[in-house]
Amino acid sequence: MTLSTSPTNEALAPIAAQQRVFGWHDHAALWFSLGVGLLVMQVGAYLVPALGTQEALLAIVVGSLLGAGLLGWVAKIGCDSGLTSAGLMHAVYGRSFARLPILLNIVQLLGWGTFELVVMRDATVAIGRQSGQLLAAYWPVLATLLWGGVVVALISGSMVQLVRRTIARVALPLVVLSLLWLSWQFVALAQTQGLEQLWQRRGTGGMGVLPALDLVIAMPISWLPLVADYARHGTSGRAALRGTWAGYALANIWCYALGVLVALTLPSKDLVTALLLAQGGLIALSLILIDEVDNAYGDTYSGAVSAHSLQPRWSVRQWGVGVALVCTLLALVLPMHSLEPFLLLLSSVFVPLFGVILGRLAFGTNASALLAQARQAHAVPIALWLAGIAFYHLVPRFAPALGSALPTLALCFALAFFSRSRG
Numbered sequence: 001m002t003l004s005t006s007p008t009n010e011a012l013a014p015i016a017a018q019q020r021v022f023g024w025h026d027h028a029a030l031w032f033s034l035g036v037g038l039l040v041m042q043v044g045a046y047l048v049p050a051l052g053t054q055e056a057l058l059a060i061v062v063g064s065l066l067g068a069g070l071l072g073w074v075a076k077i078g079c080d081s082g083l084t085s086a087g088l089m090h091a092v093y094g095r096s097f098a099r100l101p102i103l104l105n106i107v108q109l110l111g112w113g114t115f116e117l118v119v120m121r122d123a124t125v126a127i128g129r130q131s132g133q134l135l136a137a138y139w140p141v142l143a144t145l146l147w148g149g150v151v152v153a154l155i156s157g158s159m160v161q162l163v164r165r166t167i168a169r170v171a172l173p174l175v176v177l178s179l180l181w182l183s184w185q186f187v188a189l190a191q192t193q194g195l196e197q198l199w200q201r202r203g204t205g206g207m208g209v210l211p212a213l214d215l216v217i218a219m220p221i222s223w224l225p226l227v228a229d230y231a232r233h234g235t236s237g238r239a240a241l242r243g244t245w246a247g248y249a250l251a252n253i254w255c256y257a258l259g260v261l262v263a264l265t266l267p268s269k270d271l272v273t274a275l276l277l278a279q280g281g282l283i284a285l286s287l288i289l290i291d292e293v294d295n296a297y298g299d300t301y302s303g304a305v306s307a308h309s310l311q312p313r314w315s316v317r318q319w320g321v322g323v324a325l326v327c328t329l330l331a332l333v334l335p336m337h338s339l340e341p342f343l344l345l346l347s348s349v350f351v352p353l354f355g356v357i358l359g360r361l362a363f364g365t366n367a368s369a370l371l372a373q374a375r376q377a378h379a380v381p382i383a384l385w386l387a388g389i390a391f392y393h394l395v396p397r398f399a400p401a402l403g404s405a406l407p408t409l410a411l412c413f414a415l416a417f418f419s420r421s422r423g
Contacts, residue, residue, distance in 0.1 A: 010316060011309035012090060014082030014368050015232045021160060022234040027075065027243025029168035030230060031068075035251025036175050037295050038119050038288065040219055042271050044259025047215065049267070050207035053199055056260050059209050063216025064252040066406070071220050071227050072245030073358060078228025079240035081367035085228040085302070086309035089353075091370040092360045093385070094377035101353055101385075102306050105225040106323075108346050109303035112222065113151075113327035114334060115342075116296035120147045121331065123289045126272045127282060141332060148328030151296050155320035159301055160233060167294055175291040178284040179254055185278035186258065189265045198264050210403035211396075216256060217405045218347045220248060224354045226302040300324045347405055352388020355409045356381050359416025380419055388412040 022030075047056040077088065085105070089098040124143040128134025134143075154162060190198050227244060234240040259271065266274040275285045304320035314322075360381060361367050392408040 009309060009312035011084045011086045011305050011312070012371070014087075016082075020079075020082075020233055020235045021164070022230070022240070024236070024239035024243035026164055026168060027231065027234060027240050028247035029172050030163050031071070031227075031244045031247035032251045033167050033172055033175065033247075033291060033294050034223065034298050035068075035220075035248040036179065036255055036288065037116075037292050038123060038271065039115065039295075040252065040255035041259035041262065042119075043215065043219060044256035045263035045271055047207070047212055047256075048260055048263045049201075049204045051209070051212055052203040053201045053260070053264065055203060055209050056212065057257060059212035059216050060253055060256040060260070063213045064220070064249045064256065066213075067217040067220030068245050068249035068252060070354070070358075070409075071223055071248050072241040072243075073362070074224055074354060075227045075231035075234075075244040076237040076241040077358075077361050077367060078231040079234040080237040081361075081371075082232050083228060083367055083371065084232060084305050084309065085225045086306050087371055088228055088357055088361065088367060090309075090374055091367050092357050092378065092381050094382075095374050097377040097382055099310060101225075101349075102310060104349055106303050106306050108222070108225070108350075109299045109306070110323065110327060110330065111342070113296055113299035113303065113323065114330040116292060116299060117144055117147050117151075117327055117331035118334075120289060120292050120296070123272050123285065123292075126276065127286060127289070130276045130282060144328060144331045147293070147296070148324060148331065150293055151300055151324045151327070152321055154293070154297050155300050155304070155324055156317060159230075162294075162297070163230070171291050171294065174287045178287040178291075179258065181280055181284045182275060182278055183254075183258060183261075185281070186261045186265055189278075190261060193265060201264070208401050208403075210401055210406075214347065214403045214405045216252075220252060221347050221350055221354075221405065223248075223298075224350055225306075226298060229302045229305045230298075296324075296327070300327065348389055348392040351392060351405050351408050352385050352412045355388060355412030356384045356416040359384075359413040360420050362413075362417065365420075381416060384412055384415050384419070 044060070047059065051059065078085070081088070083091070086098070086102050089101050093101065121140055121143040124147070125134050125140055128139065231240040231244065262271055262274045266277065269277065272285065275281045278284070300320050300323045301316075303323040304316045307319040307323065308314060308316045361370075388408050388411065391411060392404045395402060395404045395407055
């Protein structure tokens with residue numbers, strides 16, 4: 001008996017209609033909340049001073065709309081089919097070979113979960129020390145254990161209830177108010193420094209608009225292997241597409257732009273310290289920090305779903321606790337490295353991976369039927385994915401001004417679409 005037919009493997013079976021409860025507002029709330037984060041603001045700050053203000057905002061808006069559109073597209077496929085991301089990978093790449101991208105996804109989710117805990121730990125300690133507390137050397141360890149424990153507690157409950165009750169009704173209004181307040185404070189600071197001068201500021205060079213698009217798109221693309229795990233609980237594919245696209249695009253644009261604004265007005269300060277310097281920044285940053293928990297939860301839940309697809313003898317909940325504990329341990333021992341190479345390395349794997357998945361499953365293809373008929377390995381999609389990874393890394397050598405993500409995605413999608421069976 002194969003994994004795809006095992007009744008105990010929740011990750012490789014379409015979810016039943018009676019379990020689908022997410023409307024468009026649930027998708028929008030979830031992905032707005034997941035799109036907000038200190039990590040996003042920090043990456044936004046990387047765009048300047050290399051880019052001018054107007055160039056940075058152009059890259060942010062275009063990259064966010066494109067990246068969130070891809071998220072919405074995969075969300076629609078996941079909702080229409082009722083399959084998880086692991087199920088989509090099995091359907092496209094074959095039951096045995098799909099283990100490789102699923103394992104890569106688990107590795108990247110462990111990495112993201114660890115980064116989230118490190119960011120939350122550092123922000124917690126910074127907030128405490130700003131108020132004269134948490135000065136002892138052991139507080140970073142305690143803060144890591146605290147946030148790790150919160151994620152473990154959340155993963156032990158219901159994902160659906162967490163989204164519909166906690167995120168949509170409580171966390172979302174608070175984080176929107178926090179972003180509004182911080183935006184107001186830093187726009188006021190920009191006005192005192194000369195808003196027109198900041199708006200007309202030119203870049204120092206070293207990054208073009210298209211390579212900057214890669215950096216902006218890298219954030220939503222990092223969520224591509226997760227989105228179907230949540231969208232499959234939706235009642236409508238169109239609602240999943242609209243809600244995911246709108247929610248994530250708005251959050252990504254807002255947080256990237258706020259990161260740029262903070263970097264322009266307080267260039268010598270790290271982002272957390274700069275946010276704390278704003279009037280009311282302590283409260284606003286604390287609320288954003290609490291909202292950051294759902295990012296770590298999202299990584300943990302999808303990591304658990306992917307692990308369950310490979311080893312269904314452990315439930316999703318049991319795998320979730322294990323993933324959360326591993327992330328906590330890694331956050332205690334790993335240093336925080338530069339995010340940009342990490343994000344771009346992930347893109348080099350998952351841009352072509354999902355370019356091929358979209359090309360194979362877009363426009364009404366029955367993904368569940370393909371999963372049921374899946375062989376051990378599908379040679380053409382595998383070859384296209386591996387070639388896409390190579391293409392992603394070769395493009396900057398021959399045409400550095402183009403960036404890598406969009407050309408690779410377009411090529412893999414086109415080749416996968418035109419080579420798929422028409423039967």
